[in-house]
Amino acid sequence: MKTIAIAGANGFVGQALLEKLSQDYHIIALSRNVSSKEKQKNIEWRSCDLYSMRDAEIGLEGVDYAIYLVHSMMPSARLTQGNFSDTDLILADNFVRAAKKQNVQQIIYLGGIVPNKEEDLSLHLKSRLEVEVTLSSYKVPLTTIRTSIVVGPGGSSFHMIEKLVRRLPVMICPKWTRSETQPISLEDVIAAIEQMLGNDRFFHQTIELGGPDVFDYQRLIELMAKAFGKKRLLITVPIFTARLSTLWVSLVTGTSRKLVAPLIQSLRHRMVAKEHPLKKQLQLPQIPFEVCVKNAINTKPTKSYTRKKFIPQVSDVRSVQRLCLPKGKSARFVAQEYSKWLGRYMKGILVVDNDDKGNSFFRLRFFKRWPLLVITLSPERSSSDRYLFYITGGILAEKTDRGRLEFREVMAGKYILAAIHDFRPTLPWYIYNFSQAIIHLWVMKNFGRYLKKYSEESMLSAP
The missing domain is CATH 3.30.530.20 (START domain)
Known part of the structure; x- marks a missing residue:
């Protein structure tokens, strides 16, 4: 039985992978806090602070393949000085250096779709691309999966839009809501990762994936409202800046501005997957968006999916x-x-x-x-x-x-x-x-x- 390490195992994608992959692999779930984790068949929780290269090396000991789902948009200390894109670089650099030392055979990284004009990327997408470059810098075979919104129970972007739709009967829609996106189901992402694991045809490859539907964010909001059985009036205005949109979304959804701001800035880009010859070799469910939404609504997130407010234990x-x-x-x-x-x-x-x-x-x-x-x-x-x-x-x-x-x-x-x-x-x-x-x-x-x-x-x- 091959061993897979999942960095970011507490997230909604990580949790779905634990459930799916533990049937055929020995899973090492990496987390900063493992004291309350229940024992599960073929799943081993390891305490690992990825800001420490020593911890990363111990965490990846005995690993054949590694899946990297980490993002540092939330605080990791009582006082954090610096940009999340810089802390992302440290986390990724520690991870890939440790993977090289432990002879990991493949890293699979889940990032974001990169628009054609890379010079005008939002800070969030630029950070995702920098992480991709970093993970590919030490000759460990890297497979990069780029997606737009991943639709599933507990997903931060999906959950944020869900709160907007549920709470606002009238929605003022900034210009960015006319940008096109290609959401993808959590099931499609899991199926893609499963088929790419250990498959050398996907080594050193970057593949953008999306679901069967392409539409702008206003249409996405309309379809979500329909799934909830609600009618919503959408009014498009040209005056909302990214800063105003961030404040508005944060107030309505109760989501931290530090999390909302980078996501809002990225919405100005057209997030539609580009073609790749290897995509034809993947057998994906390709679940329509409306079905994804209904599945996400009817699936109650586990406690691990829930994003808890960071409460520092020490003054660090x-x-x-x-x-x-x-x-x-x-x-x-x-x-x-x-x-x-x-x-x-x-x-x-x-x-x-x-x-x-x-x-x-x-x-x-x-x-x-x-x-x-x-x-x-x-x-x-x-x-x-x-x-x-x-x-x-x-x-x-x-x-x-x-x-x-x-x-x-x-x-x-x-x-x-x-x-x-x-x-x-x-x-x-x-x-x-x-x-x-x-x-x-x-x-x-x-x-x-x-x-x-x-x-x-x-x-x-x-x-």
């Missing part, structure tokens, strides 16, 4: 910034340059001492006896394209074995990500938010400017 911080990587330079260079630059940039306030082991001590100039922060290089977890430090001391940090700072190359060396994970400050939380947290962002923003200037000067001086 995650901070991720995307920086320019100078041509020909590495993560090692950026990490070493950071401590040198910081000492110069904050001269008169901060002193940065580096020892011969690569460790750094950050001290106030007039109080050198007690370091503010101490970071210790982890040579066994570092390489030229990823430099990792653990936050091991200082009066501003609680001592834990998880707090860390890393500099990581992503997108084939196009960018560098400077990231802090699982950091716990000693300052009272509200004081930290309005002091140390703001200073950190200010410092990283200026370091990014320094790297950009360094890169431009290097290019000008190149022969």
Whole structure:
């Protein structure tokens, strides 16, 4: 029996895959919290924080195939500094590096349809494409399935539209509701994944899938209203911006604006699947949209489908910034340059001492006896394209074995990500938010400017 790991097993697609694939495969379901999971036949839950490469490596141990369903649009710490597209890159990069180390034979990734004009992508679709590029960067065979709205019980996009239809007898429809989409049933997606698993014809392939129906979002809303037995008046107006639409949808549906905003921005694109020769080899149910809606309505979501509000257990911080990587330079260079630059940039306030082991001590100039922060290089977890430090001391940090700072190359060396994970400050939380947290962002923003200037000067001086 082959072993499959599912990252994102708690989502509605992940749960459907658990039920379907566990009949023929041994399933490893990856989750940050597995304490309350019931034992099921052929299903093994593993605690795995994909922000940690070590956790990812342990999670993928003994795995033949892996299915990647992860998205970081929801918070993962009490304070998250940075864009979801940057945290998405870290998660995907950890996953594929771990898959390569554990000799995983195939990764299947569920992403979004990419319009023809890639230069004008919404942040959400651009992030989905960047994840795809990242997962394909380490020579692990990747199969990418791109879809529009997946219709099924518990699906976030479908559930959001369902709330709008149920709660509003009159709906003001912005211009984006005239964009075409090609929704697909959850059953079609599951059938496609099942047929692609271990099938080398689909290795290194990107296939866009859709259901049998293509229509605009207004027609989609009308069909959903019909399925609910309701009549809805739709009024099209040209003045609603993406920001206004986000606020409106968030208020009506009770969905977080952080989740709504990227989805709304993506709706301006025509989300219709392009042809691919291998699609003819797939035997899919091709369930009509109206039938999908009725099935979703009549199927009660399990507890695992339900999106719970994130409630932090500790006062932890995650901070991720995307920086320019100078041509020909590495993560090692950026990490070493950071401590040198910081000492110069904050001269008169901060002193940065580096020892011969690569460790750094950050001290106030007039109080050198007690370091503010101490970071210790982890040579066994570092390489030229990823430099990792653990936050091991200082009066501003609680001592834990998880707090860390890393500099990581992503997108084939196009960018560098400077990231802090699982950091716990000693300052009272509200004081930290309005002091140390703001200073950190200010410092990283200026370091990014320094790297950009360094890169431009290097290019000008190149022969």
